[in-house]
Amino acid sequence: MNFFPTAFADDVAQGASQAPAPAADFTMLIILVVGFLFFYLIVLRPQNKKRKEAQQVINQITVGDEVLTNGGIIGRVIKESEDKSILSIQINENNVIMIKRAYVVTALPKGTFEQFQAPKK
Numbered sequence: 001m002n003f004f005p006t007a008f009a010d011d012v013a014q015g016a017s018q019a020p021a022p023a024a025d026f027t028m029l030i031i032l033v034v035g036f037l038f039f040y041l042i043v044l045r046p047q048n049k050k051r052k053e054a055q056q057v058i059n060q061i062t063v064g065d066e067v068l069t070n071g072g073i074i075g076r077v078i079k080e081s082e083d084k085s086i087l088s089i090q091i092n093e094n095n096v097i098m099i100k101r102a103y104v105v106t107a108l109p110k111g112t113f114e115q116f117q118a119p120k121k
Contacts, residue, residue: 058104061087066108069099076113092117 061067065077067089075089078096087104090096 054106057107058101061101061104061107066110066113068105068108070103070105073097074108074113074116 061077063077063080066074067077067087068074069089073089073091075091075097077087078090079088080086085101086098087101088096088098
């Protein structure tokens, strides 16, 4: 049994040189554009919106606000630097840390700081 018939291969080889050139096909380009638009509308746009809202909340933090840091520390802002890039955060009665504003994740509702305080001995 012959799996590779050569008679048909010769016909195809002769016809290939005489076949007309295929017309330009834009379906792949259209699929790529639609895919990019879908990705932008479903993923990128909402993500950018959330990032801008979170940045706005972090920029509005002032003295007295309760914050959560990137390291998981909850504290109250007691002082800001002159350029507002560094915050002094009180984490308990005796300890104050200084942290860059960029490492603050979010502002917390009032009362959260007291809720998570260690019990006094």
